[in-house]
Amino acid sequence: MLEVSGIKKTYESRGRSVEAVRDLTFSVGQGELVCLVGPSGSGKTTLLKIMSGLLQPTSGEVVLGGRRVEGPPPGLALVFQEYGRSLFPWMSVRQNVELPLKQKKLPAARRRQLAEEALQAVGLADVHGAFPWQLSGGMQQRVAIARAIAHEPQVLLMDEPFAAVDAQTRADLEDLLREIWRRLKVTVLFVTHDIDEAVYLGQRVLVLSGSPTVVQQDLVIDLPDERDQLSTRSTARFAELRAQVYAQIHRPAAGYVRTPADSARSH
Numbered sequence: 245m246l247e248v249s250g251i252k253k254t255y256e257s258r259g260r261s262v263e264a265v266r267d268l269t270f271s272v273g274q275g276e277l278v279c280l281v282g283p284s285g286s287g288k289t290t291l292l293k294i295m296s297g298l299l300q301p302t303s304g305e306v307v308l309g310g311r312r313v314e315g316p317p318p319g320l321a322l323v324f325q326e327y328g329r330s331l332f333p334w335m336s337v338r339q340n341v342e343l344p345l346k347q348k349k350l351p352a353a354r355r356r357q358l359a360e361e362a363l364q365a366v367g368l369a370d371v372h373g374a375f376p377w378q379l380s381g382g383m384q385q386r387v388a389i390a391r392a393i394a395h396e397p398q399v400l401l402m403d404e405p406f407a408a409v410d411a412q413t414r415a416d417l418e419d420l421l422r423e424i425w426r427r428l429k430v431t432v433l434f435v436t437h438d439i440d441e442a443v444y445l446g447q448r449v450l451v452l453s454g455s456p457t458v459v460q461q462d463l464v465i466d467l468p469d470e471r472d473q474l475s476t477r478s479t480a481r482f483a484e485l486r487a488q489v490y491a492q493i494h495r496p497a498a499g500y501v502r503t504p505a506d507s508a509r510s511h
C-alpha cells in the first residue's frame with residue numbers, strides 16, 4: 245500500500261545544511277496499523293510531510309497504492325502534531341470537517357452527511373455548531389480526526405496527535421483510533437515518541453534512530469487484537485515488547501562514537 249524507499253532529506257538554508265533523514269526504507273501493507281517511534285528531532289514530521297507530498301525529498305521515493313507521490317495524493321489524510329493550529333477558529337466544527345470535502349467537489353448534501361457521520365464516529369455529533377476554541381484540547385483533536393476520516397482516506401498519517409492532551413483523554417483517543425481503524429479498515433501510520441503508546445496501538449512498531457535517522461528495528465507486536473488499557477498494558481508480553489523498543493531507542497546509532505563530552509554529559 246505504502247512504500248518508502250531510500251528517503252533522504254537534507255534541509256539547506258542560508259548556507260547551513262541539516263541532515264534530517266539519512267536513509268529510510270520500509271513498507272506498510274493495506275489495512276495495517278504501524279507505529280513509528282523515534283526521539284524528538286529524528287525527522288518524523290519531515291518524513292510525514294514527504295509522504296503526504298508537501299515536501300520534496302533530497303533523494304528516494306514514496307509510492308502509494310502503486311503511484312509515486314509527487315504532490316498531495318487524493319487517498320491520503322494527515323492529522324497534524326498541533327491540533328490547535330490545524331483547525332480554523334472562525335469556522336464551526338462541521339465547517340472545519342467539511343472543508344476538504346469541498347475540494348473533492350462533492351455535492352453539499354453528501355458533504356454534510358459525511359461530516360455528520362465522521363463527527364458521530366468520534367463522539368462529537370452534538371457539538372457540530374460550536375467553534376473549535378470553545379472545545380477542550382481532546383475534543384479539538386477529535387475534530388481533526390473527524391476531518392481526516394470524513395475524507396474517506398485509504399491511508400491515514402498521524403503525527404503525534406495525542407501528545408498535547410492529558411493522560412485520560414489520551415487513553416480514550418487511543419482506543420477511539422483502534423476502533424475507527426478496525427471499522428473503516430484504513431491503513432494507518434501513527435508517529436509518536438511515546439514507546440508505550442506505540443506498543444499499545446500498533447501491529448508493528450518501526451523504531452527510528454536519533455539523527456541521522458535510519459530505521460533501527462521493525463518489530464511485530466504480537467499482542468491480541470482485542471486491547472484494553474488496563475489488562476493489555478499489564479501483561480508480561482507488553483512489558484517485554486516495550487523493553488525491546490526502549491533498548492533500541494537508547495542504543496547509539498550504528499557508527500556513532502562516544503566522545504569524552506558525551507560521557508561528561510551523562511554523568
Ligand SMILES: Nc1ncnc2c1ncn2[C@@H]1O[C@H](COP(=O)(O)OP(=O)(O)OP(=O)(O)O)[C@@H](O)[C@H]1O
Pocket residue numbers: 255256257262263264282283284285286287288289290291325437
Ligand atoms: N524547515 C526546516 N528547515 C531546516 N531544518 C529543519 C526544518 N524542519 C525541520 N528541520 C530540522 O530537521 C530535523 C528533524 O525535524 P522534525 O521536525 O522532522 O523532527 P521530529 O522527529 O518530528 O521531532 P519532534 O518529535 O520534536 O516533533 C531537526 O533537526 C529540525 O531542526
Ligand SMILES: [Mg+2]
Pocket residue numbers: 288289290325403
Ligand atoms: Mg514532529
